[in-house]
Amino acid sequence: MRPKKSKWLDANIQAIDKLTPQTWKFTIEFEDDFEFISGQFITIKLRGIQRSYSIASFSKNKKTLELIIVKVEGGQLTTILFSDVEPGEKIEVKGPVGHFVMPEDLDRDFLFICTGTGLAPFKSFLDEMQITEKFPKRTYLIFGTRTQEDLLFFNEMKALVDEIPNFSYTPVLSRENWDGAKGYVHEHYEKIVKNDNLKNPLFYICGWRNMILDARKNIKALGYDSQDIKLEIFD
Ligand SMILES: Cc1cc2nc3c(=O)[nH]c(=O)nc-3n(C[C@H](O)[C@H](O)[C@H](O)COP(=O)(O)OP(=O)(O)OC[C@H]3O[C@@H](n4cnc5c(N)ncnc54)[C@H](O)[C@@H]3O)c2cc1C
Structure with a gap:
C-alpha cells in the first residue's frame, strides 16, 4: 500500500x-x-x-x-x-x-555530531530517551559552535549527563578560549573513535553541508561503512 x-x-x-x-x-x-x-x-x-x-x-x-x-x-x-x-x-x-531516526536495536554506541541548529534532531532523540527510559549502550553528543553565547541548551545537556546512562556531552567552541573542548567537531569524534573501543557504532551527522561531508569522509577513513553513517543536511 x-x-x-x-x-x-x-x-x-x-x-x-x-x-x-x-x-x-x-x-x-x-x-x-x-x-x-x-x-x-x-x-x-x-x-x-x-x-x-x-x-x-x-x-x-x-x-x-x-x-x-x-x-x-x-x-x-x-x-x-x-x-x-x-x-x-x-x-x-x-x-x-525523514529517515534520520533511531533503529530498533539500541545495543550499540551512538555518536551524534552536529553544529548550530543541527542539534535539533538530537534534542528530540535525547528527550525521547528520557521519557521512554530506553537508552543506547553509549550515547555521545559532539556539538560544535563558535562561542559560549551560542551553546544551545547548554544547561539542559549538562543535566542529561546525570539522567541518561552512559551519555557523554562534548560542546566544542571554535572561536573562544574556554575550559571545555576547542577547535572543530572533527578532532573530538576522532578521539572518541580511537580511544573508546566503540561497540558497533552508528554515526548521526546533522547541520550544514560542508561539516557533514567532511565528517563523513573522516569517519569512512576511520574504517566505517556508509550504512553506519546517517546524514541530515540542512542546505
Ligand atoms: C531537512 C531539513 C531540516 C532543516 N532543519 C533546520 C533546523 O532545524 N533549523 C534551522 O535553522 N534550519 C533548518 N533547515 C534549513 C531551513 O529549511 C532553511 O533553509 C533556513 O531556515 C533558511 O531559510 P530562509 O528562507 O531564511 O533562507 P533562504 O532565503 O532560503 O536562503 C538564503 C541562502 O542562505 C543559504 N543558507 C540557508 N541556511 C544557511 C545557514 N544556516 N548558513 C549559511 N547559509 C545558509 C541558503 O542555501 C540560500 O542560499 C533545515 C533544512 C532541511 C532541508
Whole structure:
C-alpha cells in the first residue's frame, strides 16, 4: 500500500523563546495530536513561504512541538520569523517526514555530531530517551559552535549527563578560549573513535553541508561503512 500523501495542517506559533540573539525556539501548536518519530522534520508554510525544520523536541504532549531556527542573513523566511512574527501567528505544517531516526536495536554506541541548529534532531532523540527510559549502550553528543553565547541548551545537556546512562556531552567552541573542548567537531569524534573501543557504532551527522561531508569522509577513513553513517543536511 502506498503511504498516504501528507496534507497541510493548520497550526500556530504558540511561543517564541530567544535561546541566543541569532537562534530562537519556536513552539508550534496543532489542533489535534501530531504524531512523529524523533529525528524527523516538518515543512512549515508561513505567508506563502515553505521551509523544512527538524523537530527539536519529544514530549507526551502531542499537540505541540519545538523548532530551533537560526537567522540566516538575507534569508527569506528567517527574516520574517525574526522580525515580524508574534505568538499566535497562523502557519501550515506538512509532514512529518525523514529517515534520520533511531533503529530498533539500541545495543550499540551512538555518536551524534552536529553544529548550530543541527542539534535539533538530537534534542528530540535525547528527550525521547528520557521519557521512554530506553537508552543506547553509549550515547555521545559532539556539538560544535563558535562561542559560549551560542551553546544551545547548554544547561539542559549538562543535566542529561546525570539522567541518561552512559551519555557523554562534548560542546566544542571554535572561536573562544574556554575550559571545555576547542577547535572543530572533527578532532573530538576522532578521539572518541580511537580511544573508546566503540561497540558497533552508528554515526548521526546533522547541520550544514560542508561539516557533514567532511565528517563523513573522516569517519569512512576511520574504517566505517556508509550504512553506519546517517546524514541530515540542512542546505
Ligand atoms: C531537512 C531539513 C531540516 C532543516 N532543519 C533546520 C533546523 O532545524 N533549523 C534551522 O535553522 N534550519 C533548518 N533547515 C534549513 C531551513 O529549511 C532553511 O533553509 C533556513 O531556515 C533558511 O531559510 P530562509 O528562507 O531564511 O533562507 P533562504 O532565503 O532560503 O536562503 C538564503 C541562502 O542562505 C543559504 N543558507 C540557508 N541556511 C544557511 C545557514 N544556516 N548558513 C549559511 N547559509 C545558509 C541558503 O542555501 C540560500 O542560499 C533545515 C533544512 C532541511 C532541508
